Amino acid sequence: MAATEQTVEQVRAVTEQKYKYGFTTEIESDLAPKGLNEDIVRFISAKKGEPEWLLEWRLQAYRHWLTMEEPTWAMVDFPKIDYQDSHYYAAPKAAKDKPKSLDEVDPELLATYEKLGIPLKEQAILAGVEGAGDMPAVAVDAVFDSVSVATTFKKKLEEKGIIFCSISEAVREHPELVRKYMGSVVPYSDNYYATLNCAVFTDGSFVYIPKGVRCPMELSTYFRINASNTGQFERTLIIADEGSYVSYLEGCTAPMRDENQLHAAVVELVAMDDATIKYSTVQNWYPGDENGKGGIYNFVTKRGACRGKNSKISWTQVETGSAITWKYPSCILQGDNSVGEFYSVAITNNYQQADTGTKMIHIGKNTRSTIVAKGISAGKAQSTYRGLVRILPKAEGARNYTQCDSLLIGDKCGAHTVPYIESRNRTARVEHEATTAKISEDQLFYCRARGLSEEDAVGLIVNGFCREVLKELPMEFAVEAQKLVAISLEGSVG
């Protein structure tokens, strides 16, 4: 191989490693025309064969959205988004008719799964082939652009009475549940991006865990934006009935594209008496290139309601992707003795900007919340923790502990902390701590002296810095997350 060719090859390998999910899949897709108006909302609703009430709800949201202004309080800067320059519906055509065997599956789709790192056996399952293979431990719902393409292990879950399907399917099969809970945690008028989502959401996952059932496997969704100029607006609704337990994983990837792509999701969680929901996210949307070109705008509203006594909602997130992250997974601690947790690692490199944090609203007695947020900034990135802890007058004996740590790598980046603490109960105890520092020279030297390269050393130290959060992740995700932490910081030292 000629020297130049070799160099090109090396460069390509390095670039791919930096963002290994940056491929596009040539799949014929069913696109709505660009732009946003009531007709588009009707088009989406009609495409999905939705009942009248849902269309009305969407239109109500759309009309409200027109009266709203884009929020500007977050510490993120980006050019104004032209909401008319995007497709609000893109469905891979291959998903229209469910294949009967792996041979019938669009080979491009399979190739996509392969690149995503999903084993072949699971691929078959994921592509919706009936009766495929042994039982892996994770049930997956894959959302490709805007549409759920496949859900695995439905049979197995149905035996326990668990409903795990796409939200479109839930609208058809379980309208009473969807109607009762959708919008009950994040109302249609909640905020600019959530309201937009209500109007144009296309798909997402729906989970219902019946009373007293412990979900036997992790439930998982893969979100992938594929088509260009497409906004992805998915909705997730998880209901854990009395005494139930579920652990839910969410993974996100997108191809590398020059233009910015919009992602505005809504996630609603409802936990009844004694129920527990554990929600883990590894967000690895395309962050844009080294010069800040392209990347996903990730404007997500995630909120959980601990409605019942002794209920618990735990959010764990590893945010390494997206050009802009605007995301505040929150807990409304309504039931007495309910527990809210937020564990977060946000890594920003190059020109990434992340404004993320949580809200813990203590309403019930003896409610407890824990917040552990780790922000890492490198390159020219800006990372902000923004959080609210609010103790209402009736929250006797409420307890909050918050810890926010920031790590700066390089002198061109920024790390910011903006916590709001509001306590209106004497017996409540609220504690907040925040620190900012850089990687210590001593630690680096120690690792280097033991033969680690500088990048490996930084990866190791940062992983240690994030340990408290990473250990909250389920096994399947923990390994991937650790690798991601190191990959995200590549090129940030030396």
Add this chain to the structure above:
Amino acid sequence: MAAIATLKDLYETLSPGLPGAGAAGLDRLRADGYARFLADGIPTTKVEGWKYTNLRDLAGVSLAPAQSAANTDFDIPSVAPGKTHRLVFVDGVFNAALSAVGTLPPGVTLDSLRGLIESSPATAAEVLERFPAPKADTGLRVGPNPGRGQSGGLVGLNGAFLAEGAVLTVGEGVTLAQPVEIVFVATAADGAWHPRLLIDVAAGAEVTVAEHHVARGGGATFANIVGGVRVGEGAILRHAKFQEEDDAALHLASVTATVAASATYETFVLTTGGRLARTDVQVRLEGSGASTRVSGAYGVDGSRHADFTSLIDHVAANCTSREVVKGVIDGKGRAVFQGKIIVRPDAQKTDGHQLNRALLLSDTAEIDAKPELEIYADDVKCSHGATAGELDEEALFYLRARGIPADTARALLIAAFLDEVAEEIGDAHLRAYATARIQDRIGRLTGITVDTDVPVLGE
């Protein structure tokens, strides 16, 4: 807002009669202030920096100049009675008879702003312009929302009515042995004043300044104070403010300080008076090795509101800042703490610490805290901590088990809690006075007199 219309009318009527009216420099300063007031208005809770403090009470107060009571036979607070250089203002107006400047060493001047204007409007305008103005934006990345945190309208209002105040200048290398005191006494039932307090400490100089705001018969008065502080290279300024006005008073103050290389600015604020009191401190550490200590203690009860807002801006490298703010809230009282540390890109080796603690004594008390860090340099050590809660049950039990009555035990724990802030004060006079005032406040809050200097076991 009705208050804005009233203030516009007042400006039209009063400005021709203000001292130095017609002198170009002063006219311009007042016009600029008025323009800023018109542009920014009175901050509402939609402005980020005023999220927790609502100025709707302004609608109910008299905004006209106060009518002072004739009687001036009241005691004047002092951190070292008879041993200070003192300026006294009654209802915002300089009172020469009550003041006692005494003999100042060469290089030191202490004047009332009105006196300065009357003797030379041009010089007064020059002095006024020398001081830093509070910045409208309180962060680097204000983005498309420039209204964040601004108090511009209030500062503008102060400028529009610029007439009274105090100006202290300390020449290079001078150490002033006695503290300087600036005392504001409220005697009127209502009325407003807009004083300007300016302190200029030249390189290598050292001075202690105590600022008092007290009521002697005063009621629902409104003080809108703007302070400007310059601390020159290697200079030391110890500044303490005791805000102990009537429970009906409205007190809004913003102080902007610039601190040069190797200089130190210490500031302490005690907030125990007023229906609504807010002190907004902005400190800019502009030279390498500059340091600041910002501390605050407050006590609110009834339905009173205390707000302590601070911005510590590390502009230069190798600077340190330390902030401790603590307070107790009883009844339907509400307290606000907003503290921000900015570390600019070149401010490497910054060491910044901030602590905020609130003690809630009743079921209807409220604390809102917002400790912020905005950091653009990597080689820094910055931290903040905030807590809110009630008195420690175990500590109470410990004291009760030793035969101390419950009320006394509570008072003792509150005193110990606030005493930690007084300990932040470097100057002995100021510290002793602060401790005494805190104890006085706790006495009124709990009905128990505590003296933290005397061991309780001897009783």
